[in-house]
Amino acid sequence: MDSTTVIQVSRAPAPVQLARALLVLVAVSHLVTPMVMRAGQSALRDQIASQHPDFGAAEVRRSADIAVTSGAAFHGLLLVLCVVLAWKLATARPWTRRLATASQLLSVVFSVVSWSSSPMFHAVIPIIGAAQILIVALLWAPRPAREFFAKRR
Template sequence: MESPTPASRIPAPIQSARGLLVAVAISHLVVPAVMAAKPDALRAQIAARHPGFPAAEVARSADIAVASGAVFHGVLLVLCALLAWKLATGRPWTRRLATVSQLLSVVFSAVSWSTSPMFHAVIPAVGAAQILLVALLWAPRTARDFFAGR
């Protein structure tokens, strides 16, 4: 296993992208925690979207939403943390995986936006951070050189 490059040799754009990945990882920790902490709000949203659901079905749907959100965001949390660590190696696959995962995450956020207003305040900020971190991995010459030299 290749060890990360010393921090002093990692270009500033890559350092910034790694910091943004940590922030995005934290958001993936917070989302399921908020969903679990606000079950009444989640149930109210489900009931509003599906007025024909009986209370038991609304409760079951909310439980499924919390569990599936925890799994989905848990996987993304681990992926972001791994990428934040591995980007320091300068291996090209880490930049490609970070790019694909973050851009797909922006697309998935559109689904979250359309299904629940619970996170409307944070989705644009996290999406902007993800787009910025992808730009930091590809646009600056120092970033391109860092990955090209591996």
């Protein structure tokens, strides 16, 4: 007697796949941001000097170094989080959708701080923010996405 085993693979629906792809793009932005900050450190020093004319050259340089280092750490954490979420969303576990939602919405809020502190990324912040809001919408609004995550409850 011949028996066959049927393995059913639950593939993520299109909205979840698109959200995962956008998370990868957001992750790339978190990779590039510290590199751009490092490459544009002289412009960053000029901005700090113009915003704080009472700072001496050493203090301006130290402030720029701190901004680049803290930016690299912050964006490094967000890079790892986005990559992990892009990978784990395919499991349809509800916590992955909640964490992706919270992290992307908080990133949009943090972008306001970046916007107000430096014009260095003004061209990119609205684009990345729109992608992050779209990620949230794709995970919650379309029926196939809601059903995908509801199966795991």
